[in-house]
Amino acid sequence: MTQQEAHSTPELEWIQMKKDFDTERANEETAKEKFIRKFKANPLVPIGCLATAGALSFGLYSFKQGERKMSQMMMRVRILAQGLTVGALIVGVAATFGTDQLKKDSSK
Numbered sequence: 001m002t003q004q005e006a007h008s009t010p011e012l013e014w015i016q017m018k019k020d021f022d023t024e025r026a027n028e029e030t031a032k033e034k035f036i037r038k039f040k041a042n043p044l045v046p047i048g049c050l051a052t053a054g055a056l057s058f059g060l061y062s063f064k065q066g067e068r069k070m071s072q073m074m075m076r077v078r079i080l081a082q083g084l085t086v087g088a089l090i091v092g093v094a095a096t097f098g099t100d101q102l103k104k105d106s107s108k
Helices: 003-026 031-041 044-065 068-107
Strands: none
Touching: 044 068
16 A cells, blocks of 8 residues: 555545535434424423413513512412423423333334
């Protein structure tokens, strides 16, 4: 093997690796597609996040306006919404885990 061939081989391998990596990345889903897929799998989590953010926002607005009673109530609603969101997340993860296990068991 000549000196020129020794230098060109690693370079060609690097180019091929880069092409392979770019091909793999082209098949990845976009952020929007991933969000839609995950929303369809467990729609309660993003809905719960929106409810939590809404209760927090309205509670802070009420606090700014001096409506202490409404502010306190909205903070309690926020805690409830957060708890339900975490519960939905746990149930979704458990359901996904169970579905993955069934797929593995049926493929054997």
